[in-house]
Amino acid sequence: MQTGKINVQTENIFPIIKKFLYSDHEIFLRELISNAVDATQKLRALSSMGNIKEDLGDLTIEVILDKEKGTLTVRDNGIGMTAEEVDKYINQIAFSGAEEFIKKYKGKSEADAAQLIGHFGLGFYSSFMVSSKVEIFTKTYKKGPGSKAVKWECDGSPEYTLTETEKAGRGTDIVLHIADDSKEFLEESRILGLLKKYCKFLPVPIRFGNEKTWEKVEGEKDEKGNDKYNEIEKPRFINNTNPAWKRKPVELTDEDYNSFYHELYPSTFEEPLFNIHLNVDYPFNLTGILYFPKVKRNIEVQKEKIQLYSNQVFVTDSVEGIVPDFLTLMHGVLDSPDIPLNVSRSYLQSDANVKKISNHIMKKVADKLEDIFKNNREEFEKKWDDIRVFIEYGIITEPKFYERAEKFCLFKNTSGKYFTFEEYKNHISAAQTDKDKKLVYLYTSDADEQHGFIDAATGRGYDVLMMDGPLDNHFINTLEQKFENSSFVRVDADVIDKLIKKEEALPSKLNEEEKNKLKPVFEDVAGKEQYTVVFESMSETEMPVQITRPEFMRRMKDMSMLGGASYMGNFPDSFNLVVNSNHPLIAKMNDEKDENSRKALARQLTDLAKLAQNLLKGEELTGFIKRSVEIIK
Numbered sequence: 324m325q326t327g328k329i330n331v332q333t334e335n336i337f338p339i340i341k342k343f344l345y346s347d348h349e350i351f352l353r354e355l356i357s358n359a360v361d362a363t364q365k366l367r368a369l370s371s372m373g374n375i376k377e378d379l380g381d382l383t384i385e386v387i388l389d390k391e392k393g394t395l396t397v398r399d400n401g402i403g404m405t406a407e408e409v410d411k412y413i414n415q416i417a418f419s420g421a422e423e424f425i426k427k428y429k430g431k432s433e434a435d436a437a438q439l440i441g442h443f444g445l446g447f448y449s450s451f452m453v454s455s456k457v458e459i460f461t462k463t464y465k466k467g468p469g470s471k472a473v474k475w476e477c478d479g480s481p482e483y484t485l486t487e488t489e490k491a492g493r494g495t496d497i498v499l500h501i502a503d504d505s506k507e508f509l510e511e512s513r514i515l516g517l518l519k520k521y522c523k524f525l526p527v528p529i530r531f532g533n534e535k536t537w538e539k540v541e542g543e544k545d546e547k548g549n550d551k552y553n554e555i556e557k558p559r560f561i562n563n564t565n566p567a568w569k570r571k572p573v574e575l576t577d578e579d580y581n582s583f584y585h586e587l588y589p590s591t592f593e594e595p596l597f598n599i600h601l602n603v604d605y606p607f608n609l610t611g612i613l614y615f616p617k618v619k620r621n622i623e624v625q626k627e628k629i630q631l632y633s634n635q636v637f638v639t640d641s642v643e644g645i646v647p648d649f650l651t652l653m654h655g656v657l658d659s660p661d662i663p664l665n666v667s668r669s670y671l672q673s674d675a676n677v678k679k680i681s682n683h684i685m686k687k688v689a690d691k692l693e694d695i696f697k698n699n700r701e702e703f704e705k706k707w708d709d710i711r712v713f714i715e716y717g718i719i720t721e722p723k724f725y726e727r728a729e730k731f732c733l734f735k736n737t738s739g740k741y742f743t744f745e746e747y748k749n750h751i752s753a754a755q756t757d758k759d760k761k762l763v764y765l766y767t768s769d770a771d772e773q774h775g776f777i778d779a780a781t782g783r784g785y786d787v788l789m790m791d792g793p794l795d796n797h798f799i800n801t802l803e804q805k806f807e808n809s810s811f812v813r814v815d816a817d818v819i820d821k822l823i824k825k826e827e828a829l830p831s832k833l834n835e836e837e838k839n840k841l842k843p844v845f846e847d848v849a850g851k852e853q854y855t856v857v858f859e860s861m862s863e864t865e866m867p868v869q870i871t872r873p874e875f876m877r878r879m880k881d882m883s884m885l886g887g888a889s890y891m892g893n894f895p896d897s898f899n900l901v902v903n904s905n906h907p908l909i910a911k912m913n914d915e916k917d918e919n920s921r922k923a924l925a926r927q928l929t930d931l932a933k934l935a936q937n938l939l940k941g942e943e944l945t946g947f948i949k950r951s952v953e954i955i956k
């Protein structure tokens with residue numbers, strides 16, 4: 324027997340390991356199983372190179388729980404280790420990582436220390452987070468002297484023992500004696516949960532005990548004459564060793580992609596819209612499949628998230644910082660050994676590899692969208708309403724994505740037709756260029772509520788865009804910065820004559836004095852605080868009074884509601900009450916001598932204008948209806 328001191332200066336490092344990995348104790352299982360997978364893959368590699376002649380036998384990795392003994396064992400049939408290798412890889416190399424960590428951690432805050440851990444990969448030693456004692460039983464695949472099985476044992480102090488032992492087969496058993504404060508890891512359900520989380524797609528079969536199922540007994544019936552079934556126990560395998568993202572795209576059908584989607588997200592019933600299969604070797608290694616889900620109208624916190632793997636080992640499903648923000652709306656898997664694990668967000672964001680990966684993914688997503696757009700515009704338009712939020716989000720937040728998306732991003736108008744930016748510009752430029760040569764894009768945020776204004780605009784030969792998505796306020800702001808000499812104006816921002824300013828207005832039939840006389844009457848009925856009364860000389864056929872929402876003030880209000888400008892507090896609604904000074908009813912009002920009649924007329928006209936903007940409510944509405952009945956009588 325050999326006893327020795329693990330090559331470490333610090334007296335007892337395990338309490339420190341324990342403390343700093345506290346929040347993530349469960350990763351010990353991921354680390355141990357990864358080692359077992361590595362050992363198995365190495366064996367496979369040796370065999371395929373002809374270095375091992377005999378049959379490798381069953382390579383299943385087993386996870387064995389013994390509640391009575393209080394142990395959890397990870398067993399592999401991989402390459403195993405000789406005594407010398409245990410000394411080298413476990414006592415020295417593996418520990419030096421831990422030790423280096425301790426040195427660096429001294430004098431740092433806990434948060435910094437937690438970030439550091441990832442760089443050192445405590446690997447095997449993370450098992451001490453949950454164990455009072457760890458044993459390794461291992462036998463190398465190598466033949467000859469020095470290849471006897473050995474047992475290594477350590478109880479968390481820097482002393483270990485290394486002895487010869489008997490072991491039937493090749494490979495390694497790591498036996499954890501679970502510590503009193505970690506008893507949860509002796510619960511079958513807890514371990515099963517962890518295996519399903521971290522090991523679902525590992526490339527070597529993982530078995531955890533047995534599961535019960537029902538098996539049909541051929542040729543036998545039960546008392547009722549139905550097929551007979553017996554309950555049987557069979558080995559419970561955790562993983563799909565050949566997940567879709569590791570296979571070649573040519574081998575996969577749409578059904579394969581969809582069924583893999585459901586394998587990833589078992590509780591989701593919706594089908595994804597389409598997918599992108601990633602496969603890059605250089606300058607970094609990245610595989611994966613991303614799915615476009617149907618994005619809900621209101622972007623909610625998502626249940627299904629992109630899952631990040633490193634060589635098929637699950638790492639995390641918070642990929643912020645690794646993929647651009649707007650791509651976090653996608654679903655699927657990314658697998659890259661080049662993404663550093665267990666490190667902080669800010670570290671990830673500054674990592675050069677991560678940046679390259681992020682740009683690459685963005686490019687691939689744009690490629691795919693452009694591809695569908697070019698080759699199957701009909702399908703693209705059909706999916707547009709579902710993917711639109713996603714593309715707008717990308718355009719708002721990523722200038723690089725805009726450069727690509729400006730070719731395939733679509734506008735939809737109120738009659739349901741789709742246009743690219745370029746097509747739309749050509750479509751409206753004749754009718755919607757104002758007297759200063761500025762192109763005015765008209766839009767509605769609610770086709771029902773703004774119906775009257777849309778009607779007036781289309782009547783003029785203008786086109787109106789549907790901008791009723793959750794991001795459209797921001798989207799419009801972005802486009803105004805990108806499009807030269809253009810502005811966006813909501814259809815109810817002004818009366819139709821003023822919406823797109825053309826030549827000089829018609830002459831007014833009211834003079835200034837008359838206007839000044841009528842103005843207070845309208846101010847009185849509408850309320851001066853909320854409504855600014857303005858006179859416009861429009862055609863006689865336009866409405867006598869209209870309510871508009873000046874574009875700038877409305878945007879400020881929308882922004883304050885979104886919380887984007889909370890310093891403005893509760894920004895008030897602000898409206899213009901536009902009086903058509905050429906309308907016969909206004910002329911009639913002007914001629915009216917009786918003050919009460921003049922006021923009644925103003926009130927009725929104002930209420931009609933409010934009604935058209937869905938602003939007439941409650942008591943005002945009731946009053947209006949009663950008055951209208953009186954008039955008809």
Ligand SMILES: Nc1ncnc2c1ncn2[C@@H]1O[C@H](COP(=O)(O)OP(=O)(O)OP(=O)(O)O)[C@@H](O)[C@H]1O
Pocket residue numbers: 354358359362399401402403404412413417443444445446447448495
């Ligand atoms: N099940 C095993 N079979 C054979 N060798 C093993 C096994 N587990 C660990 N080893 C050896 O011990 C070494 C140290 O393992 P450890 O998990 O600490 O670090 P690592 O796997 O090299 O790196 P990482 O920090 O990424 O886990 C491994 O590189 C390997 O040589």
